[in-house]
Amino acid sequence: MDKYVILAQVGEGTFGAVYKARSKQTGEIVALKKMYNQNDEEGLSYFALQEIKYLKQLNGSPNVIHLIDSFIHEGENSTDDRRLNLLDVEGIKKACIVVVLPYYESDLVGAQTAFTGIREVKCAMQQILTGISSMHANHVMHRDIKPANMLMRDGEIAIADMGMTTSTNTTSPLPHQVVTLWYRPLELLFGANRYGPEVDVWSCGVLFIELMSRKCPFPGRTEHHQVELILELMGQSYIDQSEGLNKLSLYEKYMPKRELPRNSQLKRIFSSWADDALDLLLKMLCPAKQRWTASQLLDHPFFTNNPSPCSPKDVPKVPAMHEYEMKQKYHNQGRTTQRREEMTHAQGPPNKKQCLPTHAPMPRSQPRSLDKNKLHSGQEGYRHKVPVTGGSRTSEETSN
The missing domain is CATH 1.10.510.10 (Transferase(Phosphotransferase) domain 1)
Known part of the structure; x- marks a missing residue:
């Protein structure tokens, strides 16, 4: 891990987290995918080993991400490791597998x-x-x-x-x-x-x-x-x-x-x-x-x-953002809205110039409930009706 400088967290899942990082040797911007063990007894993550196996098998395939490097990281004894501990949700007190991938901004x-x-x-x-x-x-x-x-x-x-x-x-x-x-x-x-x-x-x-x-x-x-x-x-x-x-x-x-x-x-x-x-x-x-x-x-x-x-x-350029960053953005907007409403309740209503929307927009991964009769495309000529209702990605039987 001492070969990389962590710049930001850009992803999170059941088995670990993804970070934007810079190589100290080449200056290349890469993605570091850190996959943790599920408990102390299991050893190295089965899912991590599977991912590396298939990344190697598919290396060079068009429109499939390719593997740059992979290694086992103990999480001790380096400045970078300590910095990484500050970013991790659970820390890295035990060994984890790190997969180095090309960085995609969105x-x-x-x-x-x-x-x-x-x-x-x-x-x-x-x-x-x-x-x-x-x-x-x-x-x-x-x-x-x-x-x-x-x-x-x-x-x-x-x-x-x-x-x-x-x-x-x-x-x-x-x-x-x-x-x-x-x-x-x-x-x-x-x-x-x-x-x-x-x-x-x-x-x-x-x-x-x-x-x-x-x-x-x-x-x-x-x-x-x-x-x-x-x-x-x-x-x-x-x-x-x-x-x-x-x-x-x-x-x-x-x-x-x-x-x-x-x-x-x-x-x-x-x-x-x-x-x-x-x-x-x-x-x-x-x-x-x-x-x-x-x-x-x-x-x-x-x-x-x-x-x-x-x-x-x-393809038109759009602001760089991943699903994780969108969730963080809307979560922070929601907290700001809640705090603003608490202040409004304590201080009385603001004047019109100070008024802001009372609800932050939902992140794309958790859309608002849809109108049962409408599903808009946002582009001319592609408007249609779909009988669906909104919901979340949660499941009775968890799958990621």
Whole structure:
């Protein structure tokens, strides 16, 4: 760790934290991902070792973040270590694994406003599908595709966070509690333990709607709520067309008891989309065995029809920000608002010039409750209605 100067914390998760740092030797700005042990008895983190394994396997793949270095850090005996202790949530009294990665100034949560037109959306989706196609060609599935794991620098996107990544060649049963809840396909919600790269494709479909509309269509609060939101949009016919879905272990637990729309609502709700965009979506948000592969999706007319995807360098510049920084910003705004309201109560109402909004905007990762009838894209020609309600990313069965 004495080779780096920590500049700021830019990420935090279940298994550790991410820091922006500068190499003392080269001056290069990098990202240091520190992954802690879950307890003193477990030794080095399994998830950290898995991440390093797949980063090495995927090194050189297009639109996938590459590994610069990795090492074990004891957290003792250096000035930098002591400085790092000040930044860590829990400190580093025990060994942890540090992964050195290229630094990307934003993720798709922080850079969402860059995708203001269909050419920019095509550019982003083309890069994301290229990265996923490359992973799948290397017999690897990501299992946590979401905006926060899509890093961006100068319009170029790299898929990051391999903590949930696994091989597509395994013959063993797999856990179903993977993929962040909002981006989790129905087969996993119903408990499937035999699946493949198609789970990443579903997540891409959800992300595609988000890029087009700036709203997540399925912001479920629990697994049960997530299933309801998906089936309100996909209809009972989705179950009928999905081989074996009604035989999965959690089907009876989570299947809504109330009446559902008979058919898919996608064409009606997204009727203002261009035909090629809607068809691309239908190829991703469909039963598992019918989903196109990432490689097939890259050959879809959506990417060759006019207007063509813009170049990454032509994606509009936006202020550098990650999901973690957005959460911190809105948390601090919320605390400022609370303090201001306390002072107002004690001192009486301010004059009009002093008045500020009484509510800080919600961070992108925890959107406001949506109007059940509206989901706006923020761009001309892409306005549509989606029957969803707001929620948080929390889940009855935690998955990161």
